[in-house]
Amino acid sequence: xxxHDHPSLTVDVAILTATGGGLHALLxxxxxxxxxxxxxxxxxxVGRDESLDLAAERVLAAKAGLEGVFLEQLYTFGAPDRVxxxxxxxxxxxxxVDEERLAGAGLLAAAGPGSGGSGDASDPAILAxxxxxxxxxxxxxxxxxxxxxxxxxxALDHAEILGTAVKRLRGKxxxxxxxxxxxxxxxxxxxxxxxxxTILGRxxxxxxxxxxxxxxxxxxxxxxxxxxxxxxPAELYRFTRHxxx
Amino acid sequence: xxxHDHPSLTVDVAILTATGGGLHALLxxxxxxxxxxxxxxxxxxVGRDESLDLAAERVLAAKAGLEGVFLEQLYTFGAPDRVxxxxxxxxxxxxxVDEERLAGAGLLAAAGPGSGGSGDASDPAILAxxxxxxxxxxxxxxxxxxxxxxxxxxALDHAEILGTAVKRLRGKxxxxxxxxxxxxxxxxxxxxxxxxxTILGRxxxxxxxxxxxxxxxxxxxxxxxxxxxxxxPAELYRFTRHxxx
DNA sequence: GAAATAGTGTCTTTAAGACAGTATGTG
DNA sequence: CACATACTGTCTTAAAGACACTATTTC
Numbered sequence: 001x002x003x004h005d006h007p008s009l010t011v012d013v014a015i016l017t018a019t020g021g022g023l024h025a026l027l028x029x030x031x032x033x034x035x036x037x038x039x040x041x042x043x044x045x046v047g048r049d050e051s052l053d054l055a056a057e058r059v060l061a062a063k064a065g066l067e068g069v070f071l072e073q074l075y076t077f078g079a080p081d082r083v084x085x086x087x088x089x090x091x092x093x094x095x096x097v098d099e100e101r102l103a104g105a106g107l108l109a110a111a112g113p114g115s116g117g118s119g120d121a122s123d124p125a126i127l128a129x130x131x132x133x134x135x136x137x138x139x140x141x142x143x144x145x146x147x148x149x150x151x152x153x154x155a156l157d158h159a160e161i162l163g164t165a166v167k168r169l170r171g172k173x174x175x176x177x178x179x180x181x182x183x184x185x186x187x188x189x190x191x192x193x194x195x196x197x198t199i200l201g202r203x204x205x206x207x208x209x210x211x212x213x214x215x216x217x218x219x220x221x222x223x224x225x226x227x228x229x230x231x232x233p234a235e236l237y238r239f240t241r242h243x244x245x
Numbered sequence: 246x247x248x249h250d251h252p253s254l255t256v257d258v259a260i261l262t263a264t265g266g267g268l269h270a271l272l273x274x275x276x277x278x279x280x281x282x283x284x285x286x287x288x289x290x291v292g293r294d295e296s297l298d299l300a301a302e303r304v305l306a307a308k309a310g311l312e313g314v315f316l317e318q319l320y321t322f323g324a325p326d327r328v329x330x331x332x333x334x335x336x337x338x339x340x341x342v343d344e345e346r347l348a349g350a351g352l353l354a355a356a357g358p359g360s361g362g363s364g365d366a367s368d369p370a371i372l373a374x375x376x377x378x379x380x381x382x383x384x385x386x387x388x389x390x391x392x393x394x395x396x397x398x399x400a401l402d403h404a405e406i407l408g409t410a411v412k413r414l415r416g417k418x419x420x421x422x423x424x425x426x427x428x429x430x431x432x433x434x435x436x437x438x439x440x441x442x443t444i445l446g447r448x449x450x451x452x453x454x455x456x457x458x459x460x461x462x463x464x465x466x467x468x469x470x471x472x473x474x475x476x477x478p479a480e481l482y483r484f485t486r487h488x489x490x
Numbered sequence: 491g492a493a494a495t496a497g498t499g500t501c502t503t504t505a506a507g508a509c510a511g512t513a514t515g516t517g
Numbered sequence: 518c519a520c521a522t523a524c525t526g527t528c529t530t531a532a533a534g535a536c537a538c539t540a541t542t543t544c
């Protein structure tokens with residue numbers, strides 16, 4: 001078993017945000033085979049002396065101009081036929097970004113010529129809405145559609161990777177402080193509930209949600225309020241880093 | 246970036262069982278570097294045209310003589326320094342086996358000379374009790390001790406892998422039909438509760454546990470009962486494969 | 491019948507859901 | 518003042534915990 005028999009090892013990052021009532025992912029159009037013309041998750045090879053997380057961080061910075069965001073390993077995809085005519089195993093990650101940050105940094109850095117970081121930021125990037133065809137614990141591939149509503153063809157097994165990311169997100173939402181990652185530093189309880197509903201794909205009870213969040217000690221009121229609302233302004237909360245014991 | 250720069254890719258399998266009130270893992274003693282003399286998870290290289298799951302199944306069969314057991318990908322470990330003088334990324338899996346099956350198949354196949362499957366079943370194997378130093382969602386490395394109570398030195402990052410497996414097990418217990426994997430086909434409610442308590446590392450309320458399990462429709466009475474008990478025999482239940490909707 | 495554990499019935503406690511009613515902003 | 522949404526208080530409902538009590542086996 002000579003060393004050139006080793007599979008290639010890459011990382012792919014599902015960069016997710018919640019906006020307009022739906023989950024969205026940042027996708028880049030591939031200009032090379034395999035998967036030319038299709039949209040794909042940002043990805044790259046794992047460097048010789050680079051940890052997996054670091055490789056994912058590098059991809060995140062280079063292709064979306066994002067740093068310091070929530071990033072976690074998701075699952076490793078290694079079916080022998082997942083890439084035609086090559087053996088490529090990918091360690092998929094997922095990142096969570098609030099919509100303002102992604103609209104500003106991500107799309108500009110990825111789409112603009114040389115505006116971002118280190119290199120291949122030339123691919124056109126889109127923020128695709130995810131169509132999740134299942135509830136709860138089912139899982140499976142998800143669809144994607146461009147801002148104009150057209151279906152987006154995903155490269156390789158990336159629809160499956162996105163489905164796995166959504167499933168993970170849903171599963172962790174109840175016991176990990178994860179919803180806050182999709183919101184700016186200060187947010188109202190309503191916005192937090194909307195994010196949870198977007199992730200879960202179903203409506204939640206307002207009273208119960210409110211009580212749970214306030215009792216969890218994961219959030220604290222800032223004393224400030226919304227401004228310029230056409231109605232009574234809501235209290236703004238912030239996420240507290242206490243592990244909620 | 247020549248192809249010989251690719252990291253080596255392996256799978257390691259945490260084979261877990263619940264017995265004697267504690268979680269146990271099957272470990273084999275390494276007779277080669279790296280980690281010679283220490284105990285390690287059974288593992289092996291990923292074949293050229295082999296999926297990750299298939300590689301894990303192969304390891305499970307070859308090193309523990311186990312087939313058809315619960316097996317799931319856990320996490321991929323790829324720190325550049327996790328193996329001295331080599332770059333080896335491992336896709337860790339975990340398997341769940343009931344104690345009878347592991348005592349019979351696993352230890353004999355792994356320890357006996359050529360009694361098992363395809364090859365390297367020569368390493369002495371032990372069933373090590375895991376000492377989990379944390380509760381709930383904390384995570385981290387776990388300790389291991391041999392049947393005689395002596396601490397077992399684990400190779401590489403395998404204490405971390407085992408910790409990740411225990412954490413996953415605890416996390417999935419409440420919403421996935423996973424406790425049954427650690428029991429034989431027919432079991433009493435008491436045994437099922439003991440397994441849950443062993444996994445979680447804490448006592449559970451008997452009445453509530455009973456009600457939850459019976460209401461979940463995940464188990465069904467077989468009509469048969471325990472035999473040769475020094476007290477009233479309990480109903481034997483079996484796991485129903487319904488997804489419990 | 492004593493001992494041990496299985497299993498049932500019911501009360502209390504806690505969290506979720508429902509909903510009425512009050513508070514506070516804009517136009 | 519109309520309207521919209523924020524927030525509060527309370528009733529109902531469902532699940533968990535506690536515990537008394539009955540059932541069935543071995544010795």
